[in-house]
Amino acid sequence: MFVTGLKCFKCGTTYEMTPTAYTCPACAGTPGDDGILDVQYDYHALSNIFPDLIKKSGRYDVFRFLPLLPISEPTNVLPVGGTPLVAAPRLAARLGLKSLLLKDETRNPTRCLKDRATAIAVTLATANGYRDMYCASAGNAAISLAGFCANHGLGCHVFVPSEASQTRLNWLRRYGADIHVSTGNYDQAYDEAERAGAENGWYSRNCAFNPFLVEGKKTVAFEMGEQLGWQAPDLIVAPVGDGCTLGAIGKGFRELEAVGLTDEIPQLIGIQSEAI
Numbered sequence: 001m002f003v004t005g006l007k008c009f010k011c012g013t014t015y016e017m018t019p020t021a022y023t024c025p026a027c028a029g030t031p032g033d034d035g036i037l038d039v040q041y042d043y044h045a046l047s048n049i050f051p052d053l054i055k056k057s058g059r060y061d062v063f064r065f066l067p068l069l070p071i072s073e074p075t076n077v078l079p080v081g082g083t084p085l086v087a088a089p090r091l092a093a094r095l096g097l098k099s100l101l102l103k104d105e106t107r108n109p110t111r112c113l114k115d116r117a118t119a120i121a122v123t124l125a126t127a128n129g130y131r132d133m134y135c136a137s138a139g140n141a142a143i144s145l146a147g148f149c150a151n152h153g154l155g156c157h158v159f160v161p162s163e164a165s166q167t168r169l170n171w172l173r174r175y176g177a178d179i180h181v182s183t184g185n186y187d188q189a190y191d192e193a194e195r196a197g198a199e200n201g202w203y204s205r206n207c208a209f210n211p212f213l214v215e216g217k218k219t220v221a222f223e224m225g226e227q228l229g230w231q232a233p234d235l236i237v238a239p240v241g242d243g244c245t246l247g248a249i250g251k252g253f254r255e256l257e258a259v260g261l262t263d264e265i266p267q268l269i270g271i272q273s274e275a276i
């Protein structure tokens, strides 16, 4: 592995790579955030060799990018990634753009970019002997986790806010998840998930808590870079919940720059629907 350590975004402390690490021990309980850890790599060792390593992998899923992932080998989770960049020339013309490409993440197993993070989480959970996983979610992350757990034979405990949609709850039921509907909002469901996860010793699939999920999400940036001949697009627009996906896209392009593949970082725009 090319991982050199885990660095706290808040206080800067660096820790050794531990596959079961969550947030920064030094920042635990401090107001604001608990100190999210960022996975660091030896970019110098990877410069020049990264494109050869990914080609030699012979894979077209998230594990193609193994040298910049916090895992030592691929596992047989549901196949994720390798999604097409679809040209949308008519929409581009309407918006006055020279070129507009859509990264079609609905091709993933549960039809969502979140599957990239789930693939890494399930890999780490099984490699470290966990039989159960959990997450808090308005729906989509829970559906992703439930789908992968059903396929892999893991227990799946999902914590959703009181206003979770029936459509999403039905997906969760079909995947056989253990569903906890909170009496409150997402924040309350999140607290309930963290409490139950800690009490029962389940593995967490909560982004901005488990530092390894963003590593899966950033593979979407690697794919876009490679599909564009290692050119960064001028601008990337992505939907935002907590901001992990947008942050992961930024990290992915910074890493491509760090290993010498691109020399520009795209401008990133996060969007949210007015209707929640």
Ligand SMILES: *Cc1c(COP(=O)(O)O)cnc(C)c1O
Residues within 6 Å of the ligand: 114, 140, 141, 207, 239, 240, 241, 242, 243, 244, 245, 246
């Ligand atoms: C997961 C998700 C996002 C992105 O969430 P982040 O927490 O920012 O990664 C955006 N929109 C929808 C509908 C989602 O399900």
Ligand SMILES: [Zn+2]
Residues within 6 Å of the ligand: 008, 009, 010, 011, 012, 013, 024, 025, 026, 027, 034, 035
């Ligand atoms: Zn810290």
